[in-house]
Amino acid sequence: xxxxxxxxxxxxxxxxxxxxxxxxxxxxxxxxxxxxxxxxxxxxxxxxxxxxxxxxxxxxxxxxxxxxxxxxxxxxxxxxxxxxxxxxxxxxxxxxxxxxxxxxxxxxxxxxxxxxxxxxxxxxxxxxxxxxxxxxxxxx
Numbered sequence: 001x002x003x004x005x006x007x008x009x010x011x012x013x014x015x016x017x018x019x020x021x022x023x024x025x026x027x028x029x030x031x032x033x034x035x036x037x038x039x040x041x042x043x044x045x046x047x048x049x050x051x052x053x054x055x056x057x058x059x060x061x062x063x064x065x066x067x068x069x070x071x072x073x074x075x076x077x078x079x080x081x082x083x084x085x086x087x088x089x090x091x092x093x094x095x096x097x098x099x100x101x102x103x104x105x106x107x108x109x110x111x112x113x114x115x116x117x118x119x120x121x122x123x124x125x126x127x128x129x130x131x132x133x134x135x136x137x138x139x140x
Contacts, residue, residue: 009109017117020063022124028055067110 032052036045 013109013113013116014120016113017120020113021117021121024059024063025056028052028059031055064114067114071108071110 029052032044032048032055035048035051
């Protein structure tokens with residue numbers, strides 16, 4: 001039963017990462033296409049490109065802010081009255097920290113979701129860049 005729960009968690013994390021990693025940029029590209037004047041235009045106006053760029057950035061900032069709120073309300077309670085503090089990830093510890101990390105994940109579910117999103121989008125970008133993008137140089 002534990003394996004089934006881990007499998008469901010893994011599948012849900014990958015699906016949510018795909019939605020966040022690809023859905024947000026594609027959503028803003030669609031919004032930009034609605035703002036672009038002219039049917040079948042092969043170039044993008046600078047203002048539309050800036051709307052897409054800053055829209056994607058703002059959406060990710062809001063998603064991270066909302067994830068922080070969700071973690072604060074539904075995450076494990078730490079410190080006095082809420083149980084023992086959770087072990088910190090190695091990159092978050094100070095140089096003088098000598099406590100050993102517990103065996104297990106130092107990341108919560110939402111943190112794991114954003115790490116998987118970053119990895120998934122990075123791999124997809126590099127695959128696209130290597131095999132599909134073509135040369136950016138003009139043919140001369």
